[in-house]
Amino acid sequence: MFLWQYLALLPLITVDLCKAQGCAEFTDLNLSHSFIGTSLDVRLLLHTRKNVSCASLLSHTNLTAHAQFNLSRPTTFVIHGYRPTGSPPMWRKNITELLLERDDINLIVVDWNHGAANVNYFKAVENTHRAAENLTAFIQLMTKHGASLSSIHMIGVSLGAHISGFVGANFIGSIGRITALDPAGPQFTGTPPEQRLDSSDAQFVDVLHTDIDALGFREPLGHIDFYANGGTDQPNCPKTVFSGGSYFKCDHQRSVLLYLDSVNRTCASRAFPCSSYKDFLDGKCLSCERFGDAGCPVFGYDVTKWKDVLLKLRQTKTYFTTNGVSPFCMTNYRVDVMIWNEDVRWGYITIKLHGTRKEAVATINHTAAKFTKFKETRLFAHFDKDIGLVKKVSLTFSTGNVFKPKYKLRILRVRLTHMEREERSLCRYDILLKESKEVTFRPVPCEESNF
Structure with missing residues (x-):
């Protein structure tokens, strides 16, 4: 056999070896099972760094039968949600690989597809309590063999978030951490x-x-609640029912994709505590003083760095914005604009940041901003990427009024302040913006008197 032929067969050989060694596969059902209805059957699929892609099926009664299950390591449970079509979650392989790459843990994928695959959603909800009892008994067995409840992390998706909550309540809140990804609302x-x-x-x-406006839960549930893009209408998700099934599930599933980015350290999304999404977009919630030198918390896997202060605050509601594809994180700037027009101006600002080889864009158009002479107007700009050192800046002013006369915005000073990095703000003085005409300039470090 030629080498290239052998290499081409390697994936098949690996699969065959995996099957020969008894790899446990996630239950794969279809619509017929959902229509008939499935009875609950909880399977625990163990992955470790020694068997990342080949799961071991754990016994609910005999932990010593699994040499890979080392209870001196932390244990993370990943629990899926409602599966109306019966198919396995598309993200299970990625989350397994990424979590094990981050930490040396016992990773248990909880397969309750028999019980979640049912066109009768109410039956699936009923099964969440029974699944939680099953997991509770298994964790009790773990503790008898020396496992610490504090070292357990449960990651629950949709209905899986509430299963995690039921398990945690059974242990009177002693489990270390629960991460809930868009907990089910209905x-x-x-x-x-x-x-x-x-x-x-x-x-x-x-x-x-x-x-939060469809399949998810609207109100805060945790010590910290993150609302991505306000918790509704995720970027690049379909806006009409004519898009098919993705219209119903895209926003809901985005929660897992955002979390995967955080585990993978693809980038970090800084979240700002605020009472409403509108106030967040208006730049009214940019203070991070309550979190000390660490600044505002970063969404996702590493939020435990802020655990102590968050526990003292008891409940924190935060907001952040994202791109429509990975990397999802955006770069935030505070933008302060002072004009010297005699008359009040209302309008929208688009900002471009130019680096050596990159360009980032932010359009602030959620509402028309009010610009008043000698009064600073604060804007919050979310750029699609971080370009590093800013070489040039472009500004465009628009009013959205097609049939009215074109206006000019005479800017006395514009100041851009990076919200994630400790660096000097960038300024430009005396700019004339003609409506819908882009103006590009080189910014300078702001004068000390302007801080």
Whole structure:
């Protein structure tokens, strides 16, 4: 056999070897199972750094039968949500690989597809309680063999978030951490804490919301709640029902993709505590003083760096914006504009940052900004990437009024302040912006008197 032929067969050989060694596969069902209805069957698929791609099926009663299951290591449970089509979650392989790359842990993928695959959503909700009892019994067995509840991290997606909460409540909040990725809203909204995920269910509970107007839960549930893009209408997700199934699930599934970026350290999304998304976009919530030298928390896997201060604050609601594709994180600048027009001007600003080989764009158009003579107008700009050193800046002013006369914005000073890096603000003085005409300039470090 030629070498290239052998190499081409390697993936098949690996699969065959995996099957021969008894790799446990995630349950793969289809729509027919969902229509018939499935009875709950919880399978625990163990992955470690020694068997990243080949899971071992754990026994619910005999932990000593699995040499790979080392209870001196931390254990992370990943729990999926409702599976109306019966298919395995598309993200299970990625999350397994990325979590094990980050930490040497026991990673248990909880396969409750038999129980989650059902066209009757109410039956799947009912099964969350039974799945939680199953996991509770397994964790009790772990503790009898020396495992620490503090070393357990549960990552729950949608219904899986509430399963994590039920398990945590059974241990009176002693589990180390629960991460909830867009916790399910239907059948849980308006219920008391004991019937859903709650911040008392673990020592630390962090929650991401991406679909609060449909499949997700709207209100805060954890010690810190992150609302990506306000928790609704994620970028690049379909806006109409004519897009098919993705219209219903895209926003909801985005939660997992955002979390994967954080595990992979692709980039970091700084989140700002605020009472509303509008105030966040208006730049009214840019203070991070309450978090000390660490600054505002970063969404995702590494938010535990802020754990101590977040526990003292008890409940923190934060917002951040994202791109429509990975890398999802954006770069934030505070933009302060002072004009010297005699009359008030209303309009929108588009800003481009030019680096050596890169360009980043931010359009501030969620609402028309009010510009008043000698009064500073604060804007919050979210750029699609971080270009590093800024060489040039381009500004465009528009009013959105097609049939009205074109206006000019005479800027006395514009100041750009990076919200993630400790560096001197950039300024430009005396700029005339003609409506819808881009003006490019080289910024200079702001004068000390302007800080």
